[in-house]
Amino acid sequence: MPVDRPEAVPDARRPHRIAGGQPGLLAPGATTDPYRLRLYRLLRTEYPLGYDPALGAWLLSRYADVALALTDPRFTGYPHDGAPRGRAPVPLGLCRGAQVCAPPAVPYRTVEPAVERTAYVLARRIAGRDLADLVADFCRWLPTGAAAAAGLSRPGVNGRTGGELHRRPGGGADDCARSTALRGHALASFLANMLDDPDLRAAATAGAPAPHASGTLLDRAWSETLRRDPPVQIVLRRTRTEVPVSGGTLPAGAPVACLIGAAGRDPARFTAPDRFDPLRADADTLLTAPAHCPAARLGRLEAEHGLRALLTAMPGIRWADGFRPVAGGLLTRGPRTLLVHPS
Numbered sequence: 001m002p003v004d005r006p007e008a009v010p011d012a013r014r015p016h017r018i019a020g021g022q023p024g025l026l027a028p029g030a031t032t033d034p035y036r037l038r039l040y041r042l043l044r045t046e047y048p049l050g051y052d053p054a055l056g057a058w059l060l061s062r063y064a065d066v067a068l069a070l071t072d073p074r075f076t077g078y079p080h081d082g083a084p085r086g087r088a089p090v091p092l093g094l095c096r097g098a099q100v101c102a103p104p105a106v107p108y109r110t111v112e113p114a115v116e117r118t119a120y121v122l123a124r125r126i127a128g129r130d131l132a133d134l135v136a137d138f139c140r141w142l143p144t145g146a147a148a149a150a151g152l153s154r155p156g157v158n159g160r161t162g163g164e165l166h167r168r169p170g171g172g173a174d175d176c177a178r179s180t181a182l183r184g185h186a187l188a189s190f191l192a193n194m195l196d197d198p199d200l201r202a203a204a205t206a207g208a209p210a211p212h213a214s215g216t217l218l219d220r221a222w223s224e225t226l227r228r229d230p231p232v233q234i235v236l237r238r239t240r241t242e243v244p245v246s247g248g249t250l251p252a253g254a255p256v257a258c259l260i261g262a263a264g265r266d267p268a269r270f271t272a273p274d275r276f277d278p279l280r281a282d283a284d285t286l287l288t289a290p291a292h293c294p295a296a297r298l299g300r301l302e303a304e305h306g307l308r309a310l311l312t313a314m315p316g317i318r319w320a321d322g323f324r325p326v327a328g329g330l331l332t333r334g335p336r337t338l339l340v341h342p343s
Helices: 039-046 063-071 108-127 134-139 142-149 173-177 180-195 198-205 217-228 294-313
Strands: 049-052 057-060 075-077 234-239 243-245 248-250 255-259 339-341
Touching: 057 063, 063 075, 063 234, 063 243, 063 255, 108 134, 108 142, 108 294, 134 180, 134 294, 142 180, 142 294, 180 198, 180 217, 180 294, 198 217, 198 294, 217 294
Parallel strands: 057 255
Antiparallel strands: 049 057, 075 234, 234 255, 243 248
16 A cells, blocks of 8 residues: 655645744644644654644654653643543543532433434434434434433533533532533544444344444444544643653643544544544553443443444435535534435
């Protein structure tokens, strides 16, 4: 397989360079697609450690360095010390960073039926249309609607339901699962990956166990989505002391931007990292939210029941003519639209 070289990128798509030639993370076009711009690739190969003045942080893009920043006690939360320490990974992506991940006020045995019921209601509303956008009509509604149906939401300051979990003193479920928008991004990426492969989605929704692996194929497809297409691309940390990394040494007290999107596609860690492969032998849970995190569990339920509901209500679902899903965003990321013919 030919290797993409940075010099092969057309001039019109080259990332803007800052001092020393390092590409800027907030360069024009990066917020549209840092993968296509080879921005993450350039950082991993040529600038594994560099300071980005626009972001105000040191950048880590290689898997080994990001893994160190997420697990080593020499790093702490940013902007304040609010993240877990030690060898357990810090909260990522769907998880919002509570030091104590408490379950929601409503038990999961009550939440799951509400998620399933909401998914089928939304899917049936779409099924009769000639054309639908799953992002606008399904992914943005399922997390909020399911939370409301399960009694997890509470009125916002304007009196409307905001889809937030009940607040608990000292942090808890509200800190981890408040943002339904992030779960909507993750759900959209998951559906985009699954609808691209009819055989995979049929096997996953049948509940088949993954060959030679723990969990169902759908479990692994969800985790693979969070690796390949994380809804949150950057996690901020701060050094407690000087820390050597592959590109040099981070100073003490320095803000550090862990580029989750870059680390999840590092070829030094993952074979064919751009390929969506739930059965990959080198799967890794480091870059996904902790399994006990309420947001991670809710997101997993929404992905499972969302896909099943769509395929039950519209078994002939397919992409609209000429449509291909395209993700956008740098800090948070997901498909902008998912245009389908429901039948």
